[in-house]
Amino acid sequence: MTLAGDARTLTDISVDLAPQRPGRLLVRTPFLAAAGCLGYGVEGEGQVPLDRFGAIVTRGVTLAPRSGSPPPRMAEVPSGLLHAIGLPGPGIEAVLERYAPRWLAWSVPVILSLCAAEAVDFGSLAQRADGVPGVAALELDLASPDLARGGRPLSLDPTLAADATAAARAATELPILVKLSPAATDLRALARALVEAGADALTCTGAMPALAMDPRGGGPLLGSAAAALSGPALRPISLRVVSEVRRAVSEPIVGCGGVSGLPDALEYLAAGADAVAIGTAALADPALPARLGDELAAHGPVARPGVTDRRRQPRTPHAARPR
Amino acid sequence: MHFRGLGPPGSLPLRRPVAIAGIDRKRGEVTLHLPSTDAATPWLAMRRAGDRADPIGPLGRPLAIEPRTHHLLLIAEGLSVPPLGPLTEAAIATGRRVALLLGARSAAEVYPSSLLPDELEYVVATQDGSLGHRGSVVDLVPAYEAWADQAVASGGPALLERVAHLARGRDARLGVACLGRRTARRGRRTGRVTRRSWLSVVLEQRVGCALGVCLGCVVPGASGPVRVCREGPAFRADELAWEESA
Numbered sequence: 001m002t003l004a005g006d007a008r009t010l011t012d013i014s015v016d017l018a019p020q021r022p023g024r025l026l027v028r029t030p031f032l033a034a035a036g037c038l039g040y041g042v043e044g045e046g047q048v049p050l051d052r053f054g055a056i057v058t059r060g061v062t063l064a065p066r067s068g069s070p071p072p073r074m075a076e077v078p079s080g081l082l083h084a085i086g087l088p089g090p091g092i093e094a095v096l097e098r099y100a101p102r103w104l105a106w107s108v109p110v111i112l113s114l115c116a117a118e119a120v121d122f123g124s125l126a127q128r129a130d131g132v133p134g135v136a137a138l139e140l141d142l143a144s145p146d147l148a149r150g151g152r153p154l155s156l157d158p159t160l161a162a163d164a165t166a167a168a169r170a171a172t173e174l175p176i177l178v179k180l181s182p183a184a185t186d187l188r189a190l191a192r193a194l195v196e197a198g199a200d201a202l203t204c205t206g207a208m209p210a211l212a213m214d215p216r217g218g219g220p221l222l223g224s225a226a227a228a229l230s231g232p233a234l235r236p237i238s239l240r241v242v243s244e245v246r247r248a249v250s251e252p253i254v255g256c257g258g259v260s261g262l263p264d265a266l267e268y269l270a271a272g273a274d275a276v277a278i279g280t281a282a283l284a285d286p287a288l289p290a291r292l293g294d295e296l297a298a299h300g301p302v303a304r305p306g307v308t309d310r311r312r313q314p315r316t317p318h319a320a321r322p323r
Numbered sequence: 324m325h326f327r328g329l330g331p332p333g334s335l336p337l338r339r340p341v342a343i344a345g346i347d348r349k350r351g352e353v354t355l356h357l358p359s360t361d362a363a364t365p366w367l368a369m370r371r372a373g374d375r376a377d378p379i380g381p382l383g384r385p386l387a388i389e390p391r392t393h394h395l396l397l398i399a400e401g402l403s404v405p406p407l408g409p410l411t412e413a414a415i416a417t418g419r420r421v422a423l424l425l426g427a428r429s430a431a432e433v434y435p436s437s438l439l440p441d442e443l444e445y446v447v448a449t450q451d452g453s454l455g456h457r458g459s460v461v462d463l464v465p466a467y468e469a470w471a472d473q474a475v476a477s478g479g480p481a482l483l484e485r486v487a488h489l490a491r492g493r494d495a496r497l498g499v500a501c502l503g504r505r506t507a508r509r510g511r512r513t514g515r516v517t518r519r520s521w522l523s524v525v526l527e528q529r530v531g532c533a534l535g536v537c538l539g540c541v542v543p544g545a546s547g548p549v550r551v552c553r554e555g556p557a558f559r560a561d562e563l564a565w566e567e568s569a
């Protein structure tokens with residue numbers, strides 16, 4: 001165990017999510033808005049204290065415009081939210097044109113979430129985003145269930161996942177976070193393969209592929225079969241993913257799944273995460289990531305585990321990572 | 324009519340959309356009716372004066388009375404009466420005549436007339452015939468379609484589909500010229516409808532961010548998807564894309 005907060009004062013809770021990258025990805029608090037839950041960030045401008053977030057991950061952006069899933073797109077289930085939004089959006093060209101100039105004016109880094117059905121398309125997306133002022137980093141969404149793949153998230157196939165990461169890496173020097181599905185298996189090998197392919201950090205996890213049926217015989221509750229579960233029910237599942245991935249790689253981990261208060265976030269940090277992204281809870285309480293920053297600063301340092309599974313040496317030992 | 328998201332801290336992930344059933348500007352009060360069928364609302368119902376519930380709102384676009392309306396027809400079912408409250412109050416206060424047609428499964432689920440203004444004409448249909456007309460509330464609409472110069476329906480998708488279907492045939496049955504509507508539907512961004520549609524609807528709000536961000540509440544509109552929490556929950560019938568089968 002190392003004391004991750006050792007060099008920090010009570011108020012410095014900043015984290016570097018891409019220490020290997022030339023530009024780095026310094027976030028002033030470890031609390032991020034998870035992809036899709038605050039739109040492109042601009043919707044919350046003026047209402048949500050975005051400048052007190054660590055970073056904002058945008059709604060998933062695709063190459064071509066998409067209209068999203070047919071309604072209903074959301075249903076509340078015990079301790080969770082089932083959703084099939086279907087990545088609606090105008091496509092990467094329009095998103096960058098409309099919103100990047102506004103992101104540039106913000107002090108909070110904006111991480112562009114990219115989504116595609118084919119590995120090569122992540123290269124095209126990354127290429128388009130490369131060098132665009134206002135985009136601080138990329139997150140490759142290999143977690144969302146994709147109908148084009150029979151509802152299978154890309155990260156369920158380690159080869160495809162590594163190909164997608166390598167394609168994006170080849171196209172840009174921007175920091176790259178890769179988001180894993182909680183349904184992924186053989187997590188340690190997957191994590192190593194992604195880091196090898198160029199991932200700077202791993203987001204663990206996206207939502208869990210899931211289903212809810214109408215008990216009165218009306219079929220599935222949601223309009224699309226590509227549905228997934230978020231919220232409190234997801235937390236123990238994502239926590240285990242964080243713990244497994246931390247055993248295998250030293251790169252920063254963004255824990256994500258069911259965080260709705262500081263104790264939940266502390267669980268993630270204790271499992272080996274360096275930062276925490278908040279999705280569902282921010283739908284009800286958009287200022288939560290900002291408040292968690294204040295609460296963590298008051299709470300003080302957190303003991304966190306390092307890499308234990310050294311089957312292959314990580315690029316830098318976790319404890320010696322520059323801060 | 325406005326929406327508020329109200330939720331118990333920490334228990335269920337999302338806020339609840341609750342319609343404002345009445346507004347008392349003098350006393351600075353709003354009335355909310357909470358369905359006991361929703362897991363989150365008993366918590367809210369147990370709050371006392373002085374407790375904090377952390378609401379956000381009012382949100383969304385309310386219903387409006389057309390200036391030329393004299394006779395207002397309201398169509399509702401089950402628990403969908405509250406969103407019509409402020410409109411009803413405003414219509415009565417401005418001397419309009421208002422009829423409410425209510426459908427329910429049985430007499431036990433009929434909205435209590437004691438909560439409705441005396442000036443309102445109240446007609447009930449129950450599926451089991453335990454009160455009023457036996458059958459659907461939609462059966463009652465044709466008798467009022469010539470009388471009413473504006474109609475508002477509030478309820479589940481099945482009811483709204485059927486009422487919208489009826490409303491589409493109304494102009495032809497009554498021999499009303501249909502000016503403006505076609506261009507408004509085809510025109511992409513022109514938006515402005517010269518002739519208001521007879522029917523407005525209030526969609527049931529689903530849980531979500533209620534802020535227009537998550538896109539979890541969208542329904543198909545006549546010119547692309549619309550958000551119930553922002554562009555709605557009140558829509559003119561011609562703003563929505565209805566299934567033609569209804």
Ligand SMILES: Cc1cc2nc3c(=O)[nH]c(=O)nc-3n(C[C@H](O)[C@H](O)[C@H](O)COP(=O)(O)O)c2cc1C
Nearest residue numbers: 034035036059060141206230231257258278279280
């Ligand atoms: C409404 C909604 C929309 C989402 N959209 C995206 C998306 O566009 N891209 C993505 O990678 N994840 C998306 N997610 C997944 C979240 O980013 C997050 O990984 C997941 O919900 C788990 O975190 P939570 O339990 O805090 O919500 C979405 C989740 C929700 C609830």
Ligand code: FES
Nearest residue numbers: 531532533538552
């Ligand atoms: S509920 Fe989130 S956009 Fe309407």
